[in-house]
Amino acid sequence: MSPLQKVAAIILCLILVLMVLATILVPAPYARQFRDVPNGGPSTAHPLGTDALGRDSLSRLLYGTRVSLLLAPAAALLSTVIGALLGSAAGFLGGWFERIVLAVTDLSLALPWLFLLLTVRAMLPLDVPPMVSVIIAFLMMGLLGWQASVRVICAAARGIRDSDYLLLARSSGCKPARLLLRHVAPNLRPLFYMQFWISIPLFILTEANLSILGLGVMEPMPSWGNLLRGFEDFSALAANPLRLVPLILLVIVVMCFQFVLPSQEVTQ
Amino acid sequence: MMRRALAFIAFSFVMCCASVVCAESAGQPGGELHFCLHGEPKTFNPLLVEEDSSETIRYLTGGVLTRLNRQTQTLEPGLALSWKVSQEGRRITFRLRSGLRFSDGTPFTAEDVAYTMKALMDPQLHSPTGDSFRSGEGQVEVQIPAADSVVVTFPAPVAGLERLFDQVAILSAHSPKKEMAVLGPFYVADYSPGSYVLLRRNPNYWKRDKQGNPLPYLDSVRLDIQRNRDIELLRFRRGEIHLINALDAENFDRLQKETPAVTHDAGPGLDSEQMWFNQVPAAPLPDHKKTWFRATEFRKAISMAINRADLCRIVFGGHAQPAFGPVSPANQFWFDSSLPVPKFDSAGALRLLAHAGFRLEGGTLRDSQANRVEFTVITNAGNKSREQMVTMIQQDLSQIGIRVNLVTLDFPSLIERITRTYDYEACLLGLVNTDLDPNSQMNVWLSSAENHQWNPKQPSPATAWEAELDRLMRAQSSATADKKRKSDFDKVQQIVAEQQPFIYLVNKDAMSAISPAVVGSSPSVLDPHAFWNAEILRLRADPALGAQK
Numbered sequence: 001m002s003p004l005q006k007v008a009a010i011i012l013c014l015i016l017v018l019m020v021l022a023t024i025l026v027p028a029p030y031a032r033q034f035r036d037v038p039n040g041g042p043s044t045a046h047p048l049g050t051d052a053l054g055r056d057s058l059s060r061l062l063y064g065t066r067v068s069l070l071l072a073p074a075a076a077l078l079s080t081v082i083g084a085l086l087g088s089a090a091g092f093l094g095g096w097f098e099r100i101v102l103a104v105t106d107l108s109l110a111l112p113w114l115f116l117l118l119t120v121r122a123m124l125p126l127d128v129p130p131m132v133s134v135i136i137a138f139l140m141m142g143l144l145g146w147q148a149s150v151r152v153i154c155a156a157a158r159g160i161r162d163s164d165y166l167l168l169a170r171s172s173g174c175k176p177a178r179l180l181l182r183h184v185a186p187n188l189r190p191l192f193y194m195q196f197w198i199s200i201p202l203f204i205l206t207e208a209n210l211s212i213l214g215l216g217v218m219e220p221m222p223s224w225g226n227l228l229r230g231f232e233d234f235s236a237l238a239a240n241p242l243r244l245v246p247l248i249l250l251v252i253v254v255m256c257f258q259f260v261l262p263s264q265e266v267t268q
Numbered sequence: 269m270m271r272r273a274l275a276f277i278a279f280s281f282v283m284c285c286a287s288v289v290c291a292e293s294a295g296q297p298g299g300e301l302h303f304c305l306h307g308e309p310k311t312f313n314p315l316l317v318e319e320d321s322s323e324t325i326r327y328l329t330g331g332v333l334t335r336l337n338r339q340t341q342t343l344e345p346g347l348a349l350s351w352k353v354s355q356e357g358r359r360i361t362f363r364l365r366s367g368l369r370f371s372d373g374t375p376f377t378a379e380d381v382a383y384t385m386k387a388l389m390d391p392q393l394h395s396p397t398g399d400s401f402r403s404g405e406g407q408v409e410v411q412i413p414a415a416d417s418v419v420v421t422f423p424a425p426v427a428g429l430e431r432l433f434d435q436v437a438i439l440s441a442h443s444p445k446k447e448m449a450v451l452g453p454f455y456v457a458d459y460s461p462g463s464y465v466l467l468r469r470n471p472n473y474w475k476r477d478k479q480g481n482p483l484p485y486l487d488s489v490r491l492d493i494q495r496n497r498d499i500e501l502l503r504f505r506r507g508e509i510h511l512i513n514a515l516d517a518e519n520f521d522r523l524q525k526e527t528p529a530v531t532h533d534a535g536p537g538l539d540s541e542q543m544w545f546n547q548v549p550a551a552p553l554p555d556h557k558k559t560w561f562r563a564t565e566f567r568k569a570i571s572m573a574i575n576r577a578d579l580c581r582i583v584f585g586g587h588a589q590p591a592f593g594p595v596s597p598a599n600q601f602w603f604d605s606s607l608p609v610p611k612f613d614s615a616g617a618l619r620l621l622a623h624a625g626f627r628l629e630g631g632t633l634r635d636s637q638a639n640r641v642e643f644t645v646i647t648n649a650g651n652k653s654r655e656q657m658v659t660m661i662q663q664d665l666s667q668i669g670i671r672v673n674l675v676t677l678d679f680p681s682l683i684e685r686i687t688r689t690y691d692y693e694a695c696l697l698g699l700v701n702t703d704l705d706p707n708s709q710m711n712v713w714l715s716s717a718e719n720h721q722w723n724p725k726q727p728s729p730a731t732a733w734e735a736e737l738d739r740l741m742r743a744q745s746s747a748t749a750d751k752k753r754k755s756d757f758d759k760v761q762q763i764v765a766e767q768q769p770f771i772y773l774v775n776k777d778a779m780s781a782i783s784p785a786v787v788g789s790s791p792s793v794l795d796p797h798a799f800w801n802a803e804i805l806r807l808r809a810d811p812a813l814g815a816q817k
């Protein structure tokens with residue numbers, strides 16, 4: 001492990017600890033409105049200040065980190081698993097199966113997802129608890145965000161399919177299932193990791209956009225997504241630059257995830 | 269002698285300089301006023317106007333028989349010198365100004381008024397303006413007893429008849445330019461779809477200023493089509509446009525911090541924000557929730573438990589007032605000042621709920637069958653102030669043990685739920701009011717109306733108070749005396765305040781931004797706020813904003 005990887009891992013662990021201890025560390029409940037100090041600056045009571053409704057920004061950041069860092073990786077895992085299964089099978093098997101998988105992928109990329117998501121939202125019941133709606137949102141993202149992974153993994157698997165070592169294994173009488181599991185998948189593993197890590201920030205930002213459509217994390221529950229929406233208010237941002245902390249944290253987490261990844265030689 | 273001559277020359281020089289400075293500060297005739305439309309005008313036919321952009325063009329180009337003064341809220345003579353309503357509100361007689369001409373030079377006659385009324389009431393034209401005049405079965409008759417007189421007779425009484433003519437721009441019966449020939453201060457000179465509409469000064473405009481100078485002072489008005497409000501604000505700050513007719517609280521504050529002189533808050537406007545519970549009997553809701561929503565005590569308790577002052581202060585930055593009822597205090601004549609001021613009283617709300625069989629158990633409110641009191645409020649996605657209002661209501665109602673969920677929906681889905689499927693519990697939306705007259709609210713208060721939002725399209729009134737609302741609204745609609753109409757509509761407001769079918773939350777202020785380069789502006793609470801007196805606006809150079817004549 002390189003020093004950079006160590007630093008990144010330590011930072012991620014620290015954030016993880018803060019996330020777990022959020023209940024103890026927060027100065028106030030994340031939904032409580034201190035209406036005398038809306039858009040308040042940093043103070044002893046509110047170290048990061050307050051938002052437009054007077055809610056403690058630090059509490060919302062810690063709880064929002066918990067929501068986003070638990071659910072975005074879950075959605076990324078789901079989409080990567082789907083992408084890995086379909087992509088590696090399509091690349092390895094080739095022929096009509098590959099053509100069908102790629103055609104379905106292209107078709108789903110061409111679908112107007114915005115309208116599809118709006119339809120899904122319209123069909124969902126209204127009286128679901130906020131946490132359930134959050135899980136539904138991330139589940140949808142996971143189920144609908146696999147296309148890019150499929151294309152990348154399929155292309156890599158196709159390269160492996162024509163490799164010498166696979167030809168050798170095949171000529172030695174290796175069955176297709178064994179070839180896929182013992183020879184193709186292990187060689188694609190770094191790619192799976194890469195797809196997983198790069199999907200996490202993507203899903204965090206997607207959640208921010210979805211909340212505008214009423215599909216993301218709903219008030220009063222915080223998430224990085226709806227904390228980033230606070231940037232719409234430029235004057236409040238100028239008055240209290242500490243409001244940028246969620247963005248800085250997001251950048252740090254994404255960078256740390258990238259650094260923690262297996263080294264470049266392995267991923268190539 | 270020499271000294272006297274020098275003194276005279278010096279005095280003359282000082283007077284000349286002073287007059288130049290005065291003329292500069294007062295603005296001079298000429299110049300082009302710039303501001304933005306927020307969408308493409310759908311029509312230039314004034315009878316077919318139904319959206320804001322076309323309405324702006326109609327206001328600036330149309331000549332009307334009577335004009336509502338946006339400042340004093342009184343009716344003033346326009347193309348008609350005088351008018352008289354008779355036969356219990358069925359007939360109106362106008363005495364017209366003589367010697368007027370349309371923008372293309374065609375003379376204005378009584379025939380033009382007759383032609384316009386005929387076109388307005390033509391069922392095949394489907395004029396939204398004409399709909400306000402439809403009072404009963406039968407034809408509208410127009411007679412021309414004299415060259416300067418027109419008599420319009422309706423089949424049934426029309427409440428507030430003379431005020432409705434503020435919306436009717438008179439068309440020319442003879443001009444080859446049809447609706448492009450106008451009697452207003454400006455005419456449409458150029459239109460580039462998606463880009464701008466250019467209005468030029470109507471050389472035949474009839475109005476004069478006190479000194480007898482022809483109006484309008486401006487040479488032209490350029491209306492840039494700009495949907496994005498942020499870009500509009502940016503352009504105003506750069507001095508590329510002279511005014512923003514309507515600002516939200518956030519942009520108002522942002523602008524006020526930079527240049528306080530350009531921002532104008534005219535006080536509470538006609539628009540309101542309100543919440544209501546779904547009382548539709550066929551709604552797919554659990555029976556116990558339907559029972560809550562139909563209980564007057566429940567609705568009154570919710571209303572009492574909402575801190576409206578905080579909503580105004582925090583969500584609207586103080587640019588709103590707690591709402592009293594269906595009429596804003598801005599509507600000077602129709603507002604019932606005797607209505608009770610809404611009070612924030614959580615303890616009082618709990619007492620009311622206890623009286624209705626609810627009880628607070630360990631911080632959770634439960635009904636008589638031990639169901640936890642919880643409901644979901646829907647509002648339109650992307651509207652930050654409404655989302656914030658619901659979030660604040662969440663905290664207010666949590667004080668009395670009620671859990672509120674917020675769900676934001678895209679507008680078509682929301683409309684589908686509140687008008688067709690009725691699959692919702694409570695909704696928070698705003699009502700845009702452009703008309704002062706209560707007749708414009710018939711489609712809200714009649715129990716059979718589509719916009720009777722809490723329980724629309726009732727075959728017969730579901731409750732005694734709704735039956736009374738129907739009776740009072742019909743009574744005020746058919747009465748001609750304003751006093752009687754006011755008395756009936758006051759009772760409507762009292763019933764609404766007592767029953768709370770709509771829980772009125774706030775009346776937003778009418779806010780606008782006007783460059784110091786614009787002289788003669790006087791922002792009003794009625795729309796158009798910033799350019800209602802466009803004919804007397806002047807421009808002067810404003811180096812601070814870069815706005816030029």
